[in-house]
Amino acid sequence: MTGWTLFFTLLGAAILTAQLFRFIDLIERPARRSRKAVCLPAAWNVRLWASLSKKTWMSWRS
Numbered sequence: 001m002t003g004w005t006l007f008f009t010l011l012g013a014a015i016l017t018a019q020l021f022r023f024i025d026l027i028e029r030p031a032r033r034s035r036k037a038v039c040l041p042a043a044w045n046v047r048l049w050a051s052l053s054k055k056t057w058m059s060w061r062s
Contacts, residue, residue, distance in 0.1 A: 022055075026048070026051060026052070026055070027048065
């Protein structure tokens with residue numbers, strides 16, 4: 001393994017980890033805003049996919 005291969009492997013792992021935590025934060029954010037509101041699972045699914053489609057998922061654009 002050359003130095004460049006190791007560098008790009010670590011860079012890819014860091015980018016994927018950052019995107020994973022952004023996804024987790026996106027799921028947890030509505031729960032932090034209002035704990036009293038009860039949402040239906042179908043409504044959560046629609047809301048999740050609607051908010052995912054609005055996000056920019058490339059790290060250099062965030």
